[in-house]
Amino acid sequence: MKYLIILLLAFCFVLPVAKGQMPHDGIYMNKKLACGALIYGNSSWTNYWENQLFRENQNIGRLTTESMTAMLAYGITKKINVIAVVPYVRTNASQGNLLGQKGFQDASIWLKAKAYSKHGLSLHGVVGFSTPISNYVLDFMPMSIGLGAKSLITRGIITYDLPKHLYVNGSIAYQMRSHVKADRDAYLSGGKMYQTNQVAVPDAFDAALRIGYLKKDNQLELFAETFSCTKGDDIRRNDMPFMTNDMTMTTVGVYGKYQPKHLGVNARLSYVVDGQNVGQSLGLSLGLLYIINL
Amino acid sequence: MKYLYSILAFFTLLSCSKEVDDTLYKAYSPAKIDVNGGTWKSFILASPTDVAISVPKLVTDAAYLKEIDSLKTIVIPGLTAAQKKSVDFWGAGAVLRWNEIGRELAARYNVPPASNAAGVYPVPNAADPLADPKFPFANPPYTARALAYLSIAQYDALVAAWKYKYQYNRKAPSDVDAAIKPLLPSTGIPAYPSEEAVVAQASYVILLAMFPGEGPFLKEKLAEAKNSVIWAAKNVGSDVDAGASLGAGVAAKVMARAKTDGMSTANNQAIVPDLIARSTSLGFVNPWKSQESPVRPPMLPNYGAVSTINFDRKTLESIRPVIPYLENTAEFKKDLAELNDIQKNQTREQAAIANYWADGPGSYTPPGHWHRYACDAGVAAKYSELRMARMLAYVGSALMDAGIACWETKYYYYSPRPQQFGLKTSVGLPNFPSYTSGHSTFSYAAATVLSSFFPENSAKYYGYAQDASDSRVYGLIHFRIDCTVGGQHGRLIGDFAVKRANADGAQ
Numbered sequence: 149m150k151y152l153i154i155l156l157l158a159f160c161f162v163l164p165v166a167k168g169q170m171p172h173d174g175i176y177m178n179k180k181l182a183c184g185a186l187i188y189g190n191s192s193w194t195n196y197w198e199n200q201l202f203r204e205n206q207n208i209g210r211l212t213t214e215s216m217t218a219m220l221a222y223g224i225t226k227k228i229n230v231i232a233v234v235p236y237v238r239t240n241a242s243q244g245n246l247l248g249q250k251g252f253q254d255a256s257i258w259l260k261a262k263a264y265s266k267h268g269l270s271l272h273g274v275v276g277f278s279t280p281i282s283n284y285v286l287d288f289m290p291m292s293i294g295l296g297a298k299s300l301i302t303r304g305i306i307t308y309d310l311p312k313h314l315y316v317n318g319s320i321a322y323q324m325r326s327h328v329k330a331d332r333d334a335y336l337s338g339g340k341m342y343q344t345n346q347v348a349v350p351d352a353f354d355a356a357l358r359i360g361y362l363k364k365d366n367q368l369e370l371f372a373e374t375f376s377c378t379k380g381d382d383i384r385r386n387d388m389p390f391m392t393n394d395m396t397m398t399t400v401g402v403y404g405k406y407q408p409k410h411l412g413v414n415a416r417l418s419y420v421v422d423g424q425n426v427g428q429s430l431g432l433s434l435g436l437l438y439i440i441n442l
Numbered sequence: 443m444k445y446l447y448s449i450l451a452f453f454t455l456l457s458c459s460k461e462v463d464d465t466l467y468k469a470y471s472p473a474k475i476d477v478n479g480g481t482w483k484s485f486i487l488a489s490p491t492d493v494a495i496s497v498p499k500l501v502t503d504a505a506y507l508k509e510i511d512s513l514k515t516i517v518i519p520g521l522t523a524a525q526k527k528s529v530d531f532w533g534a535g536a537v538l539r540w541n542e543i544g545r546e547l548a549a550r551y552n553v554p555p556a557s558n559a560a561g562v563y564p565v566p567n568a569a570d571p572l573a574d575p576k577f578p579f580a581n582p583p584y585t586a587r588a589l590a591y592l593s594i595a596q597y598d599a600l601v602a603a604w605k606y607k608y609q610y611n612r613k614a615p616s617d618v619d620a621a622i623k624p625l626l627p628s629t630g631i632p633a634y635p636s637e638e639a640v641v642a643q644a645s646y647v648i649l650l651a652m653f654p655g656e657g658p659f660l661k662e663k664l665a666e667a668k669n670s671v672i673w674a675a676k677n678v679g680s681d682v683d684a685g686a687s688l689g690a691g692v693a694a695k696v697m698a699r700a701k702t703d704g705m706s707t708a709n710n711q712a713i714v715p716d717l718i719a720r721s722t723s724l725g726f727v728n729p730w731k732s733q734e735s736p737v738r739p740p741m742l743p744n745y746g747a748v749s750t751i752n753f754d755r756k757t758l759e760s761i762r763p764v765i766p767y768l769e770n771t772a773e774f775k776k777d778l779a780e781l782n783d784i785q786k787n788q789t790r791e792q793a794a795i796a797n798y799w800a801d802g803p804g805s806y807t808p809p810g811h812w813h814r815y816a817c818d819a820g821v822a823a824k825y826s827e828l829r830m831a832r833m834l835a836y837v838g839s840a841l842m843d844a845g846i847a848c849w850e851t852k853y854y855y856y857s858p859r860p861q862q863f864g865l866k867t868s869v870g871l872p873n874f875p876s877y878t879s880g881h882s883t884f885s886y887a888a889a890t891v892l893s894s895f896f897p898e899n900s901a902k903y904y905g906y907a908q909d910a911s912d913s914r915v916y917g918l919i920h921f922r923i924d925c926t927v928g929g930q931h932g933r934l935i936g937d938f939a940v941k942r943a944n945a946d947g948a949q
Binding site: 206244248332347384385 | 556576736871
């Protein structure tokens with residue numbers, strides 16, 4: 149943990165950081181203004197929680213997930229924004245012989261609206277829909293690039309402006325997730341054999357608290373997020389994960405954006421501090437942003 | 443916005459039907475009842491009357507009438523929703539349901555042991571089955587064998603049951619008293635002993651021996667299975683008791699065979715140096731090596747010494763596939779090139795076939811996969827319990843023989859895996875030598891038997907077998923030759939089961 153804080157601080161000092169327009173923040177593009185982003189992400193773990201057992205796996209080594217994400221945010225009005233996201237993902241294990249997977253993952257579209265704003269307090273609603281845009285393999289977790297489910301995410305955000313350009317942001321979301329079709333025609337879940345290729349990916353909640361500094365288009369933020377499935381089973385002893393797993397994780401991190409003019413950059417560093425049925429990921433993303441006047 | 447509402451509506455629907463639709467089986471009347479089933483040749487029982495049961499009371503006897511009265515006045519009026527559900531579940535078929543239970547247990551126990559802090563893989567301990575690692579590690583050979591004995595015990599016990607059924611000819615309760623309306627279709631088969639109870643008790647004995655940590659689970663299933671035919675008013679208690687006693691007696695004889703078939707020394711690691719020496723002497727430059735870290739001892743190196751069911755040891759050795767291409771031959775390089783090409787350009791279709799047949803950890807393994815196909819075929823053909831068990835006994839014994847003969851071949855040559863030549867895998871790498879492919883041997887053996895029982899579906903079964911065989915090339919863990927030759931070997935092994943089936947008197 150101490151290491152983490154040092155890392156986070158180092159990151160803050162080294163990189164110029166500032167603001168973004170994301171499905172979870174309270175920031176909007178002005179009307180007819182669009183922001184395009186190209187973001188490189190690198191997330192990796194060497195240890196994971198097999199159910200609650202924290203372990204390493206010498207036949208995986210470090211599992212790295214790299215992504216290149218194209219994102220476009222557009223101001224329909226200054227209180228209603230639409231955001232579209234398309235990621236390309238690839239995985240790689242540093243040891244063992246598991247073949248890395250790659251492909252376009254889940255594209256998503258988000259509608260964000262400011263519902264209330266007075267005396268520095270504002271409330272926002274976000275609805276997002278996400279769907280796989282390629283027929284990527286699900287049956288090969290943890291090498292698979294995603295869970296394959298269509299999702300409908302409903303999020304509420306509350307933000308409050310503090311003095312000196314500081315703010316707090318709290319959000320909570322429910323992720324409804326569809327069944328998926330596995331390649332296999334039977335699977336074990338929770339000790340029961342299902343003789344079908346239909347797999348129920350459990351719904352999930354997430355919630356986050358963010359504290360940050362926002363001035364014009366520049367932003368620096370510390371965050372803590374928690375993610376939890378509503379149900380699901382656990383990875384069995386020495387087995388591989390599966391789409392039905394009840395994944396939970398708590399992530400902390402820092403986000404920043406710096407956008408002096410049309411061109412800007414953003415960066416995000418995150419670390420999973422606790423979890424179940426997930427890897428202890430250390431994630432870094434770097435993005436190039438560009439504002440277009442339409 | 444309208445679009446958004448429709449998405450919302452769509453998801454509301456989705457979340458309401460969050461449960462997945464599992465395969466559904468329903469009760470049916472068997473197409474044939476096989477009055478002469480008691481004369482069919484069994485596997486282990488020398489005679490259908492090897493296990494005696496008591497002579498049933500006549501249907502006019504006061505004790506029997508009391509059982510009928512209990513059905514009418516206590517069981518039927520007091521039937522709960524849970525009991526009806528249980529009747530529906532077990533009514534789909536006793537052999538079918540116990541086969542499913544066997545497969546589910548196999549899947550639950552199919553995880554390779556984890557290494558401990560010292561980098562050692564502890565061996566599962568039958569005396570402490572629920573400790574980590576759990577006993578057994580239900581890998582493909584283990585599962586093939588467990589399901590074979592399960593099916594053989596069911597079949598032998600049913601042959602004996604049929605013998606007694608038609609010897610005593612005691613009718614079903616509804617045929618004795620028209621006021622009794624059974625919840626399951628009438629079969630016209632005499633009720634004493636209950637075939638469901640025979641199957642339940644025989645299955646319980648075998649599965650408990652194979653999965654010794656599952657006593658409480660199996661006991662619960664056994665009680666429910668036996669009660670379900672009484673709740674359905676298909677049997678009285680004495681039908682069930684006689685069935686249970688017969689099932690237990692026959693299963694004990696099958697287990698006597700299982701206990702002395704050589705499985706206890708299947709994991710004898712002491713023979714490994716000699717196996718490697720032979721491999722080298724045969725010309726293998728790089729004998730098989732575990733690719734796991736820490737290095738894991740090979741899985742069941744002496745499983746090839748287990749006694750086969752449908753042919754003898756001499757035959758096993760005579761049909762052992764010949765030596766594969768050695769490293770540095772043009773044929774070997776061609777097979778390796780095919781794998782390197784798939785690694786670079788694996789299509790989604792190839793990945794799907796590889797995943798469909800992966801049947802790796804957490805699955806009921808390829809033998810389980812084929813048992814499922816066999817069950818589905820038997821259900822579609824409206825097989826009686828006896829016919830279902832018979833067919834599964836031949837499919838199951840062929841799968842067990844395939845496992846033994848394939849493992850004997852694998853450890854005879856001790857040949858390297860493609861991963862020893864730089865390949866990755868998209869399905870996970872089994873920890874034993876390459877040649878021949880277990881999937882190919884199992885699948886062609888099972889397809890051969892199923893094709894004999896269901897010739898109209900022969901093309902379908904051989905198609906599945908070829909997919910299963912190809913899947914190991916697509917998954918990058920077998921050379922083409924491992925699969926082609928494994929398939930040919932599997933056909934030969936299946937033929938022995940077919941030959942036996944054709945001579946058992948059931949045709």
